[in-house]
Amino acid sequence: MPIEARIERIYEQVVRRNPGEVEFHQAVKEVIETLGPVLAKHPEYAEHKIIERICEPERQIIFRVPWEDDDGEVQINRGFRVQFNSVLGPYKGGLRFHPSVYLGIIKFLGFEQIFKNALTGMPIGGGKGGADFDPKGRSDNEVMRFCQSFMTELHRHIGEYTDVPAGDIGVGAREIGYLFGQYKRMTNRYESGVLTGKSPHWGGALVRREATGYGTVFFVEEMLKARGQSIEGRTCVVSGSGNVAIYAIEKLQQLGAHVVACSDSDGVIWHERGLDLDLVKRLKEVERRRIADYAREHGDAKYLPGGSIWDIRCEIALPCATQNELDEAAARRLVANGCVAVAEGANMPTTPGGVRVFQQAGIAYGPGKAANAGGVATSALEMQQNASRDAWTFEHTERRLNEIMSSIHRNCHEAAEVYGSPGNYVIGANIVGFRRVAEAMLAFGLI
Numbered sequence: 001m002p003i004e005a006r007i008e009r010i011y012e013q014v015v016r017r018n019p020g021e022v023e024f025h026q027a028v029k030e031v032i033e034t035l036g037p038v039l040a041k042h043p044e045y046a047e048h049k050i051i052e053r054i055c056e057p058e059r060q061i062i063f064r065v066p067w068e069d070d071d072g073e074v075q076i077n078r079g080f081r082v083q084f085n086s087v088l089g090p091y092k093g094g095l096r097f098h099p100s101v102y103l104g105i106i107k108f109l110g111f112e113q114i115f116k117n118a119l120t121g122m123p124i125g126g127g128k129g130g131a132d133f134d135p136k137g138r139s140d141n142e143v144m145r146f147c148q149s150f151m152t153e154l155h156r157h158i159g160e161y162t163d164v165p166a167g168d169i170g171v172g173a174r175e176i177g178y179l180f181g182q183y184k185r186m187t188n189r190y191e192s193g194v195l196t197g198k199s200p201h202w203g204g205a206l207v208r209r210e211a212t213g214y215g216t217v218f219f220v221e222e223m224l225k226a227r228g229q230s231i232e233g234r235t236c237v238v239s240g241s242g243n244v245a246i247y248a249i250e251k252l253q254q255l256g257a258h259v260v261a262c263s264d265s266d267g268v269i270w271h272e273r274g275l276d277l278d279l280v281k282r283l284k285e286v287e288r289r290r291i292a293d294y295a296r297e298h299g300d301a302k303y304l305p306g307g308s309i310w311d312i313r314c315e316i317a318l319p320c321a322t323q324n325e326l327d328e329a330a331a332r333r334l335v336a337n338g339c340v341a342v343a344e345g346a347n348m349p350t351t352p353g354g355v356r357v358f359q360q361a362g363i364a365y366g367p368g369k370a371a372n373a374g375g376v377a378t379s380a381l382e383m384q385q386n387a388s389r390d391a392w393t394f395e396h397t398e399r400r401l402n403e404i405m406s407s408i409h410r411n412c413h414e415a416a417e418v419y420g421s422p423g424n425y426v427i428g429a430n431i432v433g434f435r436r437v438a439e440a441m442l443a444f445g446l447i
């Protein structure tokens with residue numbers, strides 16, 4: 001059967017076997033439609049049905065999470081952990097707490113994570129989890145009770161050599177603390193390596209908090225360097241105002257860029273003079289308020305309720321909020337306004353139509369599985385420190401992160417050239433990640 005027809009058939013099977021999971025279908029399509037040249041060079045991958053096997057998670061766990069709110073009312077949420085692929089190491093990937101979470105979102109994230117983790121070159125497999133719980137507006141006690149109930153079930157499925165969760169949307173240092181505390185209590189083990197993103201006071205790595213945002217900016221730096229350009233002096237916009245967005249803004253500012261806008265799910269802050277990052281951090285990290293409040297403290301900043309951040313003129317755009325936040329029309333506006341680089345701090349933030357626009361325009365476009373891999377790579381560095389009961393300095397860890405991002409960039413860039421699509425980081429990232437996983441799967445026999 002011709003390769004294109006084989007790939008199409010695999011995709012149809014995925015859609016049929018996973019009905020309604022549209023984000024998962026999208027993530028699978030985006031990867032497998034780039035693998036034709038690899039299958040042509042390596043017929044053994046098709047013969048051993050490597051793609052079909054990768055598309056089927058090794059294990060999926062769905063569980064009830066009952067907890068009591070501050071009014072004494074019982075609440076019930078649904079928890080997930082999808083253990084997708086463990087040929088390169090223990091399953092590794094974050095937990096997302098957001099009301100939109102369902103199996104299709106966790107599977108799209110878990111699927112992406114397989115290739116992202118492989119790209120880092122570190123010994124980590126791919127997985128993802130979460131719950132349809134909304135931490136927004138909940139008290140610390142409610143979040144604690146939820147996390148304790150969630151971990152009461154999850155603890156039997158994870159471990160430092162089995163599956164190592166971390167944070168994602170709605171799961172930051174506070175949630176990781178509650179989750180780790182309950183894991184320790186349930187297992188009677190101080191197993192630091194079971195979760196990453198821990199506070200540096202009790203086993204966390206310095207730079208993990210900053211890693212995804214910093215890493216995304218390091219990736220932009222490399223893409224621009226490859227074109228003889230740099231970040232300094234560029235006008236930038238960064239969507240979101242959570243963990244990834246805040247530290248992407250921080251690194252952009254450190255490198256001399258001018259960041260004029262960020263957002264949350266309610267609206268956009270546009271501050272032409274340049275964002276006051278200390279204020280964003282205080283509002284979002286300390287006081288857990290909405291980004292709209294930024295404009296109350298800076299009279300010259302504009303708040304655009306429900307606005308699109310992609311309407312704002314910029315040279316570098318970093319989508320750092322959520323999936324499918326940047327569509328084809330938004331991509332066209334960015335290109336028309338002179339944007340030269342887009343790198344995804346978020347997972348799958350650009351729709352397939354948006355990606356096509358960037359590629360046709362020839363701008364530097366870094367897909368999430370390469371551009372935001374710094375977070376999980378630094379999680380792997382946290383696991384290394386936990387295993388050796390060591391703690392590295394901020395400078396040392398940031399240097400390692402920078403080296404890892406350069407090497408991811410180099411590998412994607414080279415693979416894109418070797419496979420006939422120079423400058424196409426989507427193809428480069430998919431091929432490098434896929435080949436590492438495929439080779440290990442072949443070596444392990446039929447599993």
Ligand code: NDP
Pocket residue numbers: 167168169170171172212240241242243244245263264265266320321322323345346347372373375376
């Ligand atoms: P946070 O929860 O810290 O922040 C998420 C931000 O995105 C908030 O500003 C939030 O606004 C906004 N947002 C979330 N959902 C939506 C939505 N449906 N529509 C519009 N805005 C939304 O999460 P992170 O910063 O950790 O994660 C952001 C992205 O980065 C996600 O795609 C995640 O998968 C990805 N990522 C994260 C990594 C990490 O290390 N944390 C690693 C690699 C990727 P609001 O407060 O209004 O909801």
